[in-house]
Amino acid sequence: MEKREALSKERLIWMYTQMLRIREFEERIKRTFIEHPGAIRGHSHLADGAEASIVGSLATRNETDLAMPTYRCHGYPIVLGSPAKKIMAEIYGRKDGLCQGYGGSMHLSDPAHHFPGTSGIIGQSIAHATGAALTAQVKKTGQVVYCFFGDGASKQGAFHESLNMASVWKLPIVYILENNGYQVYTHVSLEDANEAAGDPLSQKAQAYSIPGVTVDGTDVLKVYEAVSTAVERARAGRGPSLIESKFYRFSAHGNAITVPPVPTQFPEHEAIETYGRKAEYAAARARDPILQFRAKLTGNSTLSDEAAKKIEEGVRAEMEEVVQFALKSPFPAPEDALKYVYA
Amino acid sequence: MEKREALSKERLIWMYTQMLRIREFEERIKRTFIEHPGAIRGHSHLADGAEASIVGSLATRNETDLAMPTYRCHGYPIVLGSPAKKIMAEIYGRKDGLCQGYGGSMHLSDPAHHFPGTSGIIGQSIAHATGAALTAQVKKTGQVVYCFFGDGASKQGAFHESLNMASVWKLPIVYILENNGYQVYTHVSLEDANEAAGDPLSQKAQAYSIPGVTVDGTDVLKVYEAVSTAVERARAGRGPSLIESKFYRFSAHGNAITVPPVPTQFPEHEAIETYGRKAEYAAARARDPILQFRAKLTGNSTLSDEAAKKIEEGVRAEMEEVVQFALKSPFPAPEDALKYVYA
Amino acid sequence: MPREMMYAEAMATALVEEMKRDSNVIFYGQNLGMTDRDPMVRQFGKERVRITPISETAEMGIAVGAAMTGLRPVVELWMSEFMLVAMGQVLNEAPRIRYMTGGQVKVPLVFKAGYGFAAGWAGQHSNCIYHTMMGIPGLKVVLPATPADAKGLMAAAIRDDNPVVYLHHYMLTIDKGPVPDGEFVIPFGVADIKRAGSDVTLVATGWMVKHSLAAAETLAKEGISVEVIDPRTIAPLDVQTILTSLKKTGRLVLVDQATRHASVSAIIAAEVVEHGFELLKAPVKFVTALDTSIPYSEPMEKFVLPDEAKIVRAVKAVLGK
Amino acid sequence: MPREMMYAEAMATALVEEMKRDSNVIFYGQNLGMTDRDPMVRQFGKERVRITPISETAEMGIAVGAAMTGLRPVVELWMSEFMLVAMGQVLNEAPRIRYMTGGQVKVPLVFKAGYGFAAGWAGQHSNCIYHTMMGIPGLKVVLPATPADAKGLMAAAIRDDNPVVYLHHYMLTIDKGPVPDGEFVIPFGVADIKRAGSDVTLVATGWMVKHSLAAAETLAKEGISVEVIDPRTIAPLDVQTILTSLKKTGRLVLVDQATRHASVSAIIAAEVVEHGFELLKAPVKFVTALDTSIPYSEPMEKFVLPDEAKIVRAVKAVLGK
Numbered sequence A, B: 001m002e003k004r005e006a007l008s009k010e011r012l013i014w015m016y017t018q019m020l021r022i023r024e025f026e027e028r029i030k031r032t033f034i035e036h037p038g039a040i041r042g043h044s045h046l047a048d049g050a051e052a053s054i055v056g057s058l059a060t061r062n063e064t065d066l067a068m069p070t071y072r073c074h075g076y077p078i079v080l081g082s083p084a085k086k087i088m089a090e091i092y093g094r095k096d097g098l099c100q101g102y103g104g105s106m107h108l109s110d111p112a113h114h115f116p117g118t119s120g121i122i123g124q125s126i127a128h129a130t131g132a133a134l135t136a137q138v139k140k141t142g143q144v145v146y147c148f149f150g151d152g153a154s155k156q157g158a159f160h161e162s163l164n165m166a167s168v169w170k171l172p173i174v175y176i177l178e179n180n181g182y183q184v185y186t187h188v189s190l191e192d193a194n195e196a197a198g199d200p201l202s203q204k205a206q207a208y209s210i211p212g213v214t215v216d217g218t219d220v221l222k223v224y225e226a227v228s229t230a231v232e233r234a235r236a237g238r239g240p241s242l243i244e245s246k247f248y249r250f251s252a253h254g255n256a257i258t259v260p261p262v263p264t265q266f267p268e269h270e271a272i273e274t275y276g277r278k279a280e281y282a283a284a285r286a287r288d289p290i291l292q293f294r295a296k297l298t299g300n301s302t303l304s305d306e307a308a309k310k311i312e313e314g315v316r317a318e319m320e321e322v323v324q325f326a327l328k329s330p331f332p333a334p335e336d337a338l339k340y341v342y343a
Numbered sequence C, D: 001m002p003r004e005m006m007y008a009e010a011m012a013t014a015l016v017e018e019m020k021r022d023s024n025v026i027f028y029g030q031n032l033g034m035t036d037r038d039p040m041v042r043q044f045g046k047e048r049v050r051i052t053p054i055s056e057t058a059e060m061g062i063a064v065g066a067a068m069t070g071l072r073p074v075v076e077l078w079m080s081e082f083m084l085v086a087m088g089q090v091l092n093e094a095p096r097i098r099y100m101t102g103g104q105v106k107v108p109l110v111f112k113a114g115y116g117f118a119a120g121w122a123g124q125h126s127n128c129i130y131h132t133m134m135g136i137p138g139l140k141v142v143l144p145a146t147p148a149d150a151k152g153l154m155a156a157a158i159r160d161d162n163p164v165v166y167l168h169h170y171m172l173t174i175d176k177g178p179v180p181d182g183e184f185v186i187p188f189g190v191a192d193i194k195r196a197g198s199d200v201t202l203v204a205t206g207w208m209v210k211h212s213l214a215a216a217e218t219l220a221k222e223g224i225s226v227e228v229i230d231p232r233t234i235a236p237l238d239v240q241t242i243l244t245s246l247k248k249t250g251r252l253v254l255v256d257q258a259t260r261h262a263s264v265s266a267i268i269a270a271e272v273v274e275h276g277f278e279l280l281k282a283p284v285k286f287v288t289a290l291d292t293s294i295p296y297s298e299p300m301e302k303f304v305l306p307d308e309a310k311i312v313r314a315v316k317a318v319l320g321k
C-alpha cells in the first residue's frame, strides 16, 4: 500500500492540543469531586493516559466516520468536536448536557458529531459498533466505524461473536482494544490467557482470521500509523482488524463507589492501592503520552516552547469556562423524567 | 512425551463394536419414526457419522473421567456403559428411561456412568463442562473432562469465555470441537471466519494460548492419538487443549420440526435438500468411519470376516431388544410431573 | 379482500410487504437465506437478507447498533429461550438507549421468536418467557394469536420506532384463518374481543386463546356466556377493554401458558385489583402452567399445561358452579 | 448474643462461616482475591477463592457444572444487570437440570448480586430485575432488607441444595443493625413482620422496607397503624402471612422499587385477589417506580422512584383519607 502523506504541522499541533484538552478535562472532573462534592453522581471513568491512543486513532477519521466507545467515553467527543461544556454539563446532570442529564458520564452521546452512544455493560457496545458498520455496508455510506473497548472486555462473549461476524461479513470496522493493564482491580495477567502465557492480546485476531497488531499506545504517531492501515483495509471492503493499543490508565478505574451521602472521589491507582506496585506506576507516568509528544514536537521544532505554553494556557482557560458553564447550567425538571421513553 | 503403548486386539475390537452399537442405535431411532409414529416427540439428533470421533475420544478415558456432550448425546452413554435400553426408553418418554422420561433425547444424563448431563442451548454446556473440570481441580480427583460440542457452538460467547478461563486456570479438560460441516442448514463456510478464510477451526486455540489441532474424525485411531495427547497434558496439570475433529453428519440435523399431530421423521441431509450437493454427500458416505475401521481391522487380520459378522449380528440383536424394551416400558404417571422440581 | 392463510405465512407476508415498502428494513438470523435460490434472497438480495452464526449476543447487539444508525433490522431468533443467552441486549440495551441519550437516538428493530412449543421439546425449549419483558420501559411486546393478528402486528412492529419483541406461538404455526390483503396494520395496545359474552370475562394470549375459545364454545352449550379477550400486545397492555368487560360480567378468569408467577395473568390481576376492584363479584381465577419445568414425556407435559377442560372448570368455579 | 454490624459485613460473615463449615463451598467472581494478602485468600486459599475475567456466561455456567459435580459455588456478580448478558444460565440452565435429569443431579449454588443502586448510576446499573426470576420452578430468590436477614439468608442460600439468586440492595450496604453471632439460618419462604400494625397491611422488600418503616413511623404520629411485611424471599413467596395480616386490616399497600409490571407487588396482588379477595375492604394501592428507565440527573431520578412521601400518600388513599 502506498505510503500515506506526512501529517502537516497544523495537524500535529491539533493532535497535541486535543491530547491536552482530554487531560485537562479529566483533571477538572477529578477536582470537581473535591471542590464540588455531590456535583457528579454515580460512576465516572477517566481517559488520562489514553490521550495518544484516542487522538492517534481519531486523527485518521474521515469526516463522517463513527466512534463507538464504552462508558469510559469523555475523551472521544472532545476530539470529535462536541462542545466540551455540554459534555461537562451532562456529567454534572444538567439540562444543557449532551443528553439533557438523562445519561451522565457513562452514557454520553452526540450523533451530530458522529458519536451514536455507549453501553455501560461490558462488551455490549462492541456488538453495537459492529451493527453501525453493518449500516455503513448496507447503505454504502463509505463510513468506517471505530470500536473502542478495554482489555477486560475482550473476555466477554460479545467480543468473540462480534469479531467473527464482522470478519465473515467483511464489515468496515476497526476494533481498538485499549489495553491499559487493568480491569478495575484486576491486572490483565490474572484474567487473560494470552497475557498469562506471555503472548500479545492481539493474537486473539487469529480466531477470526483477521490482522492483529499490538502498538505502543503512548506514541500518538505509532497509533496513527497502525490505525490508518486498518482503516484503509476496512474502507477498501477487506474487513475488520484488531489493534491492541497498550498504554496505562493514570487514574483509578473510577471514583470510589459509595452510598450517598458518603462523599466520593478518585482513590489511588489500583497498582499501588491493591498491589503495592509503586515502581510500575512511576514507570508508566514517566512514559506520559503527552510529555512524549511534547518532547518530539519541540525537539523537531514543530512547536516552540512559547507556542506550547500558549496552547496549554488556552486549554486551561477553556476548561475553566467549561466547568463554570456546567456549574451554572440548570437541572432538568423532575417531571422531564417522563420524556423520551418511547419514540 | 514417551510413546504410549499400542491398543490391544481386544480393545480394538471393543472400539469397533461400540462404533457399530452407536450406528445401529441411531438407525433404530430413525426407523422408530416410521414404524411407531409419535413414539418419539420433540427433537432428536443423531450421531451417525460421528462414531470414530466419539469412540476414539472416549477410548482414552480413565475409569472416572467425565463426558459432557450436547443435546446430540445418544452416542456417548452407549460407549460409557449406560444400558442402551434405558437410553432408548428415555427417548420414548418412558418410566424406565435414564431420566424417567423427564429429559428425552436432548437431555440424557447418567451420573453413575460419568455423564452428568447436557444442555439443549448452544454453547452453555461448554461452560458446564469447564465447571466439572473446576471440581476435578479443586477436589484433586485426577479426573479429566471431555467436552464435546459442534462447529456451530464455537461461535457462541460461552465457548470464548470458557476456553479463556480454562486456560488461565489450567483446568483438566479437553475441548473436542466436532466439525461435522454443518449447523442445521448452515454450512460452516457461511458462519465461521476461519473456515471462510481457508484456515482450520482449531486456529481458535490461539486466542487462548493453548494447543489446537485438527484431526480426521473419521479415523478412530487418529482421533485416539490426538485426544490421548490432550488428555495427558490435561492430567499433568498443563491445562486444556482444543481438538477439531472433522467428520460428516450422515443424517439430517434432526427429525423434521412439525406441529402435532403432523407426523415427523428424518428428511434428506441438508447438503442435498438445501444445497443440492449430492456429490459432497456421496463422498462423505464413501469415507464412512465404520467401513474404514472394519477394512483396517480385517486388512491387518485383527478381525476375521466371520468375527465381524458375528459382532454385527450381536449388535443388531441387542438393539432389537432395546427397542422392544422401550416400547414395552410404561409411561410415567401424569402427576409424577410434580416431582424433582426442588432438591 | 381477506384470504385464508396460515399463521406462519401471514407473518412472512407482512415481512415481505414491509421490506418492499422500506429499503431500510433488513432481515437476518440463523439458518435462513442459505443460498441464492432462497425466495427472500432472490427478492431482496444478500445485503438485506443474511444468515448468521449461532451468536445471539452479536445478532441482537448488531441489530441495536444498526437501528441506532438508520436501519430497521428484523432478527429471526427462532425459539425465545435462545434470547436468554443475550438478554441484556433485549432488556438493558435496546430499550434504554433512546432514554439515556435524551431522545437523540432511536432504536427501531424487531426481535422475532417463537415460544411455547408444547410438543415434547422438554425443559429448555417449551417455555414462556414474556414475563421477563414486561415492565421494561422502552420495550414493546407482541403475542399474536391468529393469522390476521400475526400479519397486522408484524407490520406494526416493523413500522414502530421502538424495539419490539414479536413472539409467535409454535403451536399455532400451521393454523389457518382469514387475513386481509395488502396494507393491514394493527395498532399496539388495543385488545381484541375474540368472542363476545356476558357471564364471565376471560383473558388469554397466544395458544391459550384457541383453548379458551374452545372452552367458551363448550360452555355456551351449557348456557354459560364467556367473553374472550386477547390483549395481543402485553406491552403496552390494554387494561381498559378488560375493565369494560368486567362492568358487564363482574367475573374474571385469566388463562396463561406460563407459570403463575411468570404470567401476564398476574399482571392483569394486579391492574384489576387496583382499578377494577369494585367491578369484581368473585375472586379472580387463574389457569396457568403448574410450577414445574416442562417435562418431556407426554402424560406429564399435558398434566402441567392449561387445556380446555381446566379452563371450563375455572369458568364454572368463578360462577360458583 | 447479637452484635451491631453493617449489612455488607453480615453477608460476608455468613459466607466465611459457611466456607469454614463446608470445604465444598467455593467463592469466585470479578475483582476479588487479587493478591495473597486478600483476607479471603489468606483464610481459604487460591483454590477456593478465585478471581475471574469479565465472563458472566462462563462464571455462572462454570458454577452450574461445578455444582453438578459436587462443589457448592458462590459467585459474586456485583450488579444484577450483569447477569442479563448470561441470563440463560440463571433461568434456563441452573433451575432446569435437576428436573430434566429426573432428579439424578442437583445444582447447589448461589448467584450473589447487588441491585437498585439509586445513586446516579443511570439507565443500566440501577434496575430491579427480580421479576425475571419469579415463576421459574427450581430457582429460589432472596432479597434481604436488614443486616440480620442478610446473614441468615446467605447461610440458608449456601446450604440450600438448589440454585439460589441472592440479591442484596446497594443502598443498604452500610446500614447497621443487630446480627446474631454464630450459627444463624433463616428458612426460605417465611415472611418477616418488620412492624406490627392494625389499620393497613404494607408489603415491601429490600430498600423499600426502610422507606416503608419510615412512612409507618410518620403515619403512627397521625394515629394510623401500618403493618409492614417483608417476604424476604420472593421464590418461594410467603402469601399466607400477608393474608393473615389482611384478616386484621382488610387494606393492602404494595411498595416496590421496580416498575409496576416488573414488580413483586403485582405477583402479590394476583395471589391476594384470588386467595384473599373477601378480605379486601378497598382496592389495593401500588407504590412502584414510574414507567421510565432510571435517569441520571438527581431531580429526575428521585421523581421516578418510590419514597416515604409517596408511601404515606398511598396508605392514606387506601384508607380513603
Ligand SMILES: Cc1ncc(C[n+]2csc(CCOP(=O)(O)OP(=O)(O)O)c2C)c(N)n1
Residues within 6 Å of the ligand: A045, A072, A120, A121, A122, A149, A150, A151, A152, A153, A154, A178, A180, A182, A183, A184, A249, A253, D030, D054, D056, D082, D085
Ligand atoms: C457485563 C458486565 N460485567 C461487569 C461490569 C462491571 N465493570 C464495569 S467497568 C469494568 C472493567 C472493564 O475493564 P476494561 O474492559 O479493561 O476497560 P477499562 O475500564 O480498563 O477501560 C467492569 C468489570 C459491567 N459493567 N458489565
Ligand SMILES: Cc1ncc(C[n+]2csc(CCOP(=O)(O)OP(=O)(O)O)c2C)c(N)n1
Residues within 6 Å of the ligand: B045, B072, B120, B121, B122, B149, B150, B151, B152, B153, B154, B178, B180, B182, B183, B184, B249, B253, C030, C054, C056, C082, C085
Ligand atoms: C443459543 C441457541 N441458539 C440456537 C439454537 C438452535 N440450535 C439447536 S442445534 C443448532 C445447531 C448446532 O450446530 P453445531 O454446533 O454445529 O452442532 P451439531 O448439531 O452440528 O452437532 C442450533 C442453531 C440453540 N439450541 N441454542
Ligand SMILES: [Mg+2]
Residues within 6 Å of the ligand: A150, A151, A152, A178, A179, A180, A181, A182, A183, A184
Ligand atoms: Mg482495562
Ligand SMILES: [Mg+2]
Residues within 6 Å of the ligand: B150, B151, B152, B178, B179, B180, B181, B182, B183, B184
Ligand atoms: Mg455441526
